[in-house]
Amino acid sequence: MAHKQKPERADVCIIGAGASGATAAKVLTEGGVSVVALERGPWRKRESFGGDELANVNRYNLWPDPLLNPRTFRASETEDPTLGLFCPVPQMVGGGTVHWQGWLPRFTEKDFHLRTIAGDVPGSSLVDWPITYTDLEPYYTEVEWAFGVSGQAGANRYESPRSRGYPCPPMPMTRYGQKFHEGCRKLGYNSFPTPMAALSRPYNGRPATVLSAFAQQHGDPTGTRSSALSVFVPDALKTGRYDLRPDCYVHEVTVDEHGRAKSAVYQDADGDFIEQEADIFIVACGAIESARLLLLSRSSRFPNGLANGSDLVGRNLTLHEYSAAVGVFDDPIYAWAGGGYVATSSYEFYEHADDRGFVGGCHIAAAGVGIPLPINWSLPDRPLWGAQAKQMDRDFFNHSFAVGMVLHDMPQHDNRVELDDEVKDAWGLPVARITHKPHPNDLAQGRWVIDHNAEILEAAGAKKTYRVYVDCITGNCSHQHGTTRMGNDPSTSVLNKHCQAHEVDNLYVVDGGPFPTATGANPTLTIMANAWRVADGLLQRQGAPVEVASSRLQ
Amino acid sequence: MEEQTPGISRGFFNPHQRETIEAAMARIIPTDDQPGAREARTIDFLDRYLSGLDYVFAKPDGSGFEQLEGKRAGAWGRRIASLREKYVTGIEELDRKAQEQFRADFVQLTEEQQDRLLADMEHPAREAEENLELAQVTGAWAPVEPAMQQTSAEIELDFFPLLALHTRQGFYSDPIYGGNKDRVGWGLIGFDGPISLAETHAGRYTTRPYFAEEQLDWEKEIDHGS
Numbered sequence: 001m002a003h004k005q006k007p008e009r010a011d012v013c014i015i016g017a018g019a020s021g022a023t024a025a026k027v028l029t030e031g032g033v034s035v036v037a038l039e040r041g042p043w044r045k046r047e048s049f050g051g052d053e054l055a056n057v058n059r060y061n062l063w064p065d066p067l068l069n070p071r072t073f074r075a076s077e078t079e080d081p082t083l084g085l086f087c088p089v090p091q092m093v094g095g096g097t098v099h100w101q102g103w104l105p106r107f108t109e110k111d112f113h114l115r116t117i118a119g120d121v122p123g124s125s126l127v128d129w130p131i132t133y134t135d136l137e138p139y140y141t142e143v144e145w146a147f148g149v150s151g152q153a154g155a156n157r158y159e160s161p162r163s164r165g166y167p168c169p170p171m172p173m174t175r176y177g178q179k180f181h182e183g184c185r186k187l188g189y190n191s192f193p194t195p196m197a198a199l200s201r202p203y204n205g206r207p208a209t210v211l212s213a214f215a216q217q218h219g220d221p222t223g224t225r226s227s228a229l230s231v232f233v234p235d236a237l238k239t240g241r242y243d244l245r246p247d248c249y250v251h252e253v254t255v256d257e258h259g260r261a262k263s264a265v266y267q268d269a270d271g272d273f274i275e276q277e278a279d280i281f282i283v284a285c286g287a288i289e290s291a292r293l294l295l296l297s298r299s300s301r302f303p304n305g306l307a308n309g310s311d312l313v314g315r316n317l318t319l320h321e322y323s324a325a326v327g328v329f330d331d332p333i334y335a336w337a338g339g340g341y342v343a344t345s346s347y348e349f350y351e352h353a354d355d356r357g358f359v360g361g362c363h364i365a366a367a368g369v370g371i372p373l374p375i376n377w378s379l380p381d382r383p384l385w386g387a388q389a390k391q392m393d394r395d396f397f398n399h400s401f402a403v404g405m406v407l408h409d410m411p412q413h414d415n416r417v418e419l420d421d422e423v424k425d426a427w428g429l430p431v432a433r434i435t436h437k438p439h440p441n442d443l444a445q446g447r448w449v450i451d452h453n454a455e456i457l458e459a460a461g462a463k464k465t466y467r468v469y470v471d472c473i474t475g476n477c478s479h480q481h482g483t484t485r486m487g488n489d490p491s492t493s494v495l496n497k498h499c500q501a502h503e504v505d506n507l508y509v510v511d512g513g514p515f516p517t518a519t520g521a522n523p524t525l526t527i528m529a530n531a532w533r534v535a536d537g538l539l540q541r542q543g544a545p546v547e548v549a550s551s552r553l554q
Numbered sequence: 555m556e557e558q559t560p561g562i563s564r565g566f567f568n569p570h571q572r573e574t575i576e577a578a579m580a581r582i583i584p585t586d587d588q589p590g591a592r593e594a595r596t597i598d599f600l601d602r603y604l605s606g607l608d609y610v611f612a613k614p615d616g617s618g619f620e621q622l623e624g625k626r627a628g629a630w631g632r633r634i635a636s637l638r639e640k641y642v643t644g645i646e647e648l649d650r651k652a653q654e655q656f657r658a659d660f661v662q663l664t665e666e667q668q669d670r671l672l673a674d675m676e677h678p679a680r681e682a683e684e685n686l687e688l689a690q691v692t693g694a695w696a697p698v699e700p701a702m703q704q705t706s707a708e709i710e711l712d713f714f715p716l717l718a719l720h721t722r723q724g725f726y727s728d729p730i731y732g733g734n735k736d737r738v739g740w741g742l743i744g745f746d747g748p749i750s751l752a753e754t755h756a757g758r759y760t761t762r763p764y765f766a767e768e769q770l771d772w773e774k775e776i777d778h779g780s
Contacts (some may be wrong), residue, residue, distance in 0.1 A: 003570075047614070047615075048614060049614055050612070050613075050614025050615065050616075050751050050754060050755050051614075051728075051748060051751060051754030051759065052611075052612055052614065052727075052728055052753070053726075053727060053728075054723055054727040054728065054731060054753060055610075055612060058708070059610060059611065059724065061611055063649065065626065065629050066709075067632060067709070068625055068626070068628035068629050084710070139754070140709060152772040152773070153778055154776045155775060164774045169772075172762070172765050172766070172769060173765060173766045173769050173770055174764075174765050174766060175764070177766070178766040178770070181770065192772070193772055210757045210759075210760060211759050211760050211761050211765070212754055212759055212760065212761060213745075213747065214754055214758075217573070221614055221754065221755045221757070222757035222758075224757070243746055281573070302740065334746075334761075334764035334765075336761070336764075337591045337759075337761035337762075337764035338761055338765065342765075371678055371745075372745070373726040373727075373740075373745060373747075374722065374726055374743065375722055375723050375727060384676065384715065385582040385583070385672070385676075385718045386581065386582070386584065387584050387586065388668070389582075389583070390583050390584065390586070390590065393743050394588070394742055394743055397743035397744065397745065398743065398744045398745075426625050426628075426629075435566050441660045484666050491604045517732065530740075
């Protein structure tokens, strides 16, 4: 099989070099540990990115190409799955942070105890987290200060205590952010500048972020936005201990005779199979692909997939369906300026309230409706073609914006990732098959929040509003969580609170997979903070038992 | 037939196919007191796209086009072949319907007759809307929602929504792809876009003048408790 020399055994092998994998790599390498990182996608430099909506959004320059990397989806076990892109994330060094706009709100203290606060939700597998906000707080601060997050501490009335403010002041206010703020103020709602992975001023030797119309869903040719690619990967490389291998697609993680993770078997850019051994394996492929990799890693010890004796790998998938109310205004708003997502937010509907008729709540924020152009922009009543369609483009492009929501969907046991044995990717491996049906709570929450978002637009002076309710799950948000949930009980969770597999003590998962609930906030800050926590725990030998690794981790 | 834009290589369509699609595109984004698809040369955009693998991705600094390799080239080869077939059969169907209803080819019809035929073509696409939504194509062709975080799957579209999508793409995408000539699409909607891809690539393009004129002091906001 292998034509090439078997590589030297590594201290730690991290599978994936996106938000979570690059964070773990930075922390471990700076702590003196040697890391081999296997990233399935390319390692693109900033010069390879550009302000080209057609390429970036429509032609899979950054998104996975569904002819190479498809997934299948069905809303229930009795349906035939459909083929396509479902909840895609860029597959490359930097992962989703390559093309994000980077909204980085924190979760709140109550997020970690929602089951206790709200009680049982019939049909949902809602649980408390095995960790608290206090456990994560130092790592939120670490990520914010490493990235140079621009925000205003205290502006969000509902934020939980923080040990330190933001390193950079808020980004300048957009006209849509201003409208949103005005609407909120009229209704007595608190609003705050969305904390962003961008530099409002020069920071740590990096210049201030260039404000372009091409940001959300576009890579950054200037390298001035903060991302795993522009910050954590260079930090890790500086140590000389980060062996980052792009275009290396891991097909399985093997186990030794003791049932411990032994090696990652990957196919490199030449198509050769190579076996990488390591003391510790950290899986960081995103919640869907991490679950898929564990399920692909079958052995006599783990016939249903690695660390999956509980049959929980892939289950409890949550997806944050995105939806919005859209308002049309008389005065120009230029909702494409700043990429459409230099925004103002509110946590007014974030915390659970017993009188709303549903459990949970979510982050809302002002956003553009294009990314940026009417190639991928429309309004619900705009015809597909003809004179009226043209008139609406002309009248509304500069005069509309959205108040979006990140739906806090309830975890459910049967919403899951499995292998689809009927469909293979371009490397010959079964693709991820998603089964996901919204919980009635999700639909109720979506309806309530969209109605309230529309009221904010009306208070801000919108002459017309559209309410786009969530009625099905399309995976449009790229956020994904829960497929390897962490918990204290091995019969109801895949990982312990150190994100270490209950069944395989040298195996960790650090992406959104460990999240027991989705919460209502954009997850990547917390994914990175949690990966930092897990890596720090490894360094401090808190993630016991790590005896085997300890000799090398000193 | 009008001349092709200088510098654009020979496209995919034969002259009749090209005239037919150009006429249909002129109904998707019609010309009024401002330019439409015809003036934006969306036909050049499409003809170039279907010509092969040489115009899929512009180089990010606008200096030319990427050469596709490996699995990516294979995927795009399949995609372009599928799109070509849809256009060829779609044009045949347009002419067949035109002959049935008006005893002439599509290009010879009046604009009103062309609109009626295109509306006929649109109906089967409407029926497919629900399935296609699941395939995450809504933002790109059947706009029933504001743009979400998603991408299009054009290979799954029927001829008519594909034609509408490509007209829109040719009208609003960067001029390097052959359409949006003289940036007329951006002019129509008031998008102050970059002069070229190179401007964005070099970090010279900024949208800062389109931010709020008066900036809020968030510190004061906190003091006011709102």
